[in-house]
């Protein structure tokens with residue numbers, strides 16, 4: 001898996017719902033080929049491409065992307081949103097939609113999400129809504145978006161009551177990943193991405209967990225572009241496989257290949273984000289804490305061996321420093337948890353671990369208040 005000989009790695013995502021599939025391409029320098037790739041998936045009639053991004057990403061890479069799109073025969077438009085999680089809202093989506101309406105984009109045109117997961121989730125949502133669906137391509141530029149958010153078609157926005165409460169499953173036509181863009185990513189954003197990467201290994205693939213940990217232990221995970229590209233492609237392949245088997249995250253499924261396992265660490269992670277008004281944690285950082293807490297719950301319920309929990313803790317530590325969390329009010333977190341949108345039949349469903357590489361879905365009744373409080377205390381204490 002880790003010895004890629006080809007520079008361009010391709011992962012196919014099969015999406016049974018749309019009776020289709022799309023390709024994820026991972027290649028250093030791929031930004032220069034976005035125009036050509038987009039043209040290949042949207043066909044000859046498409047005239048205009050609108051790039052949804054933010055000032056930072058556009059400032060760094062907009063010129064390169066535009067040039068490539070022009071070479072692909074597109075007239076290029078851009079629409080820039082505010083930076084950060086608190087802009088992933090219906091208001092922002094509405095503004096983007098107004099822009100598309102006023103500029104009279106047509107069904108043959110294409111929307112490109114260019115940035116991190118915030119931009120990608122919002123752009124995909126807008127693409128799903130405008131004219132009941134415009135072709136959409138993901139060009140992710142954060143680690144988190146390259147290994148997770150750009151794959152699988154979850155799009156949406158946050159509401160005051162919680163994360164991603166409004167959205168649509170809307171698959172992109174292609175995902176084009178240039179790992180070189182990660183060189184300008186601040187350490188904090190890398191940490192967030194590594195946390196989601198650790199999640200993939202933890203819930204479903206021990207070898208992927210080990211490979212991720214090995215790259216982190218090298219101390220320079222971005223050092224070797226080819227190794228990094230191999231690892232990104234391996235994460236995409238892992239997620240693609242889960243998505244292909246359960247595209248819409250069927251809530252009645254409880255098996256270890258259900259898409260629900262990708263929510264490991266998110267029950268508490270999303271509550272931490274909401275309880276701090278999306279201002280204190282990056283999503284991946286909150287998931288880091290969420291995994292520590294869910295790992296604690298797993299161990300305290302006797303599902304997970306303490307030694308494996310220590311391995312998980314150590315891997316999360318390798319991902320980087322998480323913001324302070326021990327001052328957070330338990331009642332506030334509990335309040336946010338009660339609004340968890342993954343409740344089903346009135347109770348929260350927890351994604352826990354049986355071991356590194358295998359998750360289990362457990363009913364909320366098994367996790368009482370005192371267990372939750374103890375697990376949170378243990379997880380948030382550092």
Ligand SMILES: NC(=O)c1ccc[n+]([C@@H]2O[C@H](COP(=O)([O-])OP(=O)(O)OC[C@H]3O[C@@H](n4cnc5c(N)ncnc54)[C@H](O)[C@@H]3O)[C@@H](O)[C@H]2O)c1
Pocket residue numbers: 054056057060083084085088115116117118119121141142143144145148149150151152153154155164181182183184185186189192193282283284
């Ligand atoms: N749809 C999914 O399946 C899915 C999966 C995981 C996470 N998400 C969502 O993704 C979001 C988090 O995404 P994120 O971690 O990418 O955060 P983000 O989108 O906020 O990006 C992080 C920061 O990095 C900056 N940035 C982006 N690319 C850069 C680059 N190459 N160089 C320098 N700076 C750059 C951005 O401007 C931003 O400030 C959350 O909203 C989360 O809910 C969605």
Ligand SMILES: O=C(O)C(=O)C[C@@H](O)[C@H](O)[C@H](O)COP(=O)(O)O
Pocket residue numbers: 148151152154163164196249259262263266
């Ligand atoms: O793709 C999925 O499925 C995931 O759960 C991936 C998560 O990392 C991601 O944060 C996702 O947006 C969470 O989805 P949600 O349905 O819990 O909002």
Ligand SMILES: [Zn+2]
Pocket residue numbers: 196266283287
């Ligand atoms: Zn996530």
